[in-house]
Amino acid sequence: MNNRLCNILNIKSPIISGGMVWCSGWELASEVSNEGGLGLIGAGSMSPDVLREHIQKCKKATKNTFGVNIPLMNSNSPKHIDIVIEENVPVVFTSAGNPSTYTKKLVDNGIKVVHVIANEKFAFKAQEAGVSAVVCEGFEAGGHNGKEETTTLVLVNQLVGKLDIPIIAAGGIATGEQILAMMVIGAEGVQIGSLFAASRESSAHENFKRAVVSAKEGDTMLLLRNLSPTRLLKGNFFDSIKAAEDRGASKEELLNIIGVGKTKIGMFEGNLDEGELEIGQVSSMIDKIISVKDIFNNLRKEYSEAYLRMKSINELI
């Protein structure tokens, strides 16, 4: 096995595809696992029945380890937890909630648990709750984000040596050089979102994928800082929220604009005008909709080239 994280999760490559709403179905998850990484199914946009279906299809499509991401704030999360136990899912990533709520129950049922954090305080909380690793997700990441706005470069490095469990870096990663850089500052794996959200196997709508690969620098920004910080792709939905924030709108007004089901409209149904488009800052570096196989080939090539180049970097500064 590659390193401590690979041993714990029983995977070949420490590359994890994020369990993203409307993107991470069984096709994406199973293909990432087939490539030797860890594919995650995103339960956040699934009803309990749909989640069960995706898990069962994923099992048929890969013999390798895969996992499910369960956002704990989701009202379906108690049912999602029961389903991953019933279906003997080997790995569960929990996010957006208290890591102590379900970690023991999952671990007692033989499941490896990883929790997603965006600050030091929750990293320690997760470790105390008994998780096997933490995902340190920085400011660059798409969708929901931490209030501290700590970037991946700072978040990962500040926790190394303080935590006993492995760190998975997330946010702003889309190249093999960046993966190696995260290893250098102490991570043992990476979770990649945007690059897989725009992959062929992503279940997102083609319109959304095209918008992601067309995004330029500055086209995603973090909004909703006083409510629940969220990184969004620019568009009509973004503009409405930005204008409301600039005029000092109340939380109630903002919640009203956000509405319900807007990520489905934008990311799954492909209505870019009305929908909410969650994606990471690194989408400015993603230019093509390609297969998971090609993504892994690229990442491995870039990583190896960066590793070789390392040797030409001076040992001393």
Add this chain to the structure above:
Amino acid sequence: MNNRLCNILNIKSPIISGGMVWCSGWELASEVSNEGGLGLIGAGSMSPDVLREHIQKCKKATKNTFGVNIPLMNSNSPKHIDIVIEENVPVVFTSAGNPSTYTKKLVDNGIKVVHVIANEKFAFKAQEAGVSAVVCEGFEAGGHNGKEETTTLVLVNQLVGKLDIPIIAAGGIATGEQILAMMVIGAEGVQIGSLFAASRESSAHENFKRAVVSAKEGDTMLLLRNLSPTRLLKGNFFDSIKAAEDRGASKEELLNIIGVGKTKIGMFEGNLDEGELEIGQVSSMIDKIISVKDIFNNLRKEYSEAYLRMKSINELI
């Protein structure tokens, strides 16, 4: 010489201390250069006469290459440009302005010019203007910042292979591991701000330095997004601006709150209640006020350890 950047700038180590207002006087700059890095004097908070005095003292205090950072938006910048030419300063970093304004004049006078950028567009503009290198300064950096909020991890990596000139990474860097990580994603040097702002040799007030080393995660945030994005340490000045922005204050109101000379009050006079405190996100990782010599010793030790540890990281993923 260590690499291409070191050759161009005639320095031993590709570590540059940022030319920061109220922090970067001749004591800091000369000591960084004595350690083999490139020390920069920060002209932004200096009258022309004071700048000349600092340059002359710096020349006496080091035989090595040093430089001056000139923010071009500063009304004194034409005089600053004349002074660095008259005083034969070997290296000038320009920032906050158009790189084509003075680059040719400086280069014609035998000065190496480096320009600070926060986005891809200005990186190309700087290269076209004839600068020797660019500082790619990410969202993590203290003080004035780019509107795109691109982080160092993304900004540096997205420009590698596109620019012909060397890239200096800046923003969020305070450890040797982070320096090596920046080399891995393609930088050839780093510019470090906060760590040197809180050093013994920094000319900032002791109260400000203590505030920097006491800062915890989330204690600096970017404000003034619709005016001129600026990363500030939390405090009364920060709170006034944040409250005004939250209620949808106009640009005029914001400019009124910002006032004039507030960085001097906070950073140089040490009045933390009334002053403006500009510092980077990475101040959460800085715990002690130490000498430049100790900073270089730490960075070199961490860098070498990270370099050695690299050999235990798998060559393949």
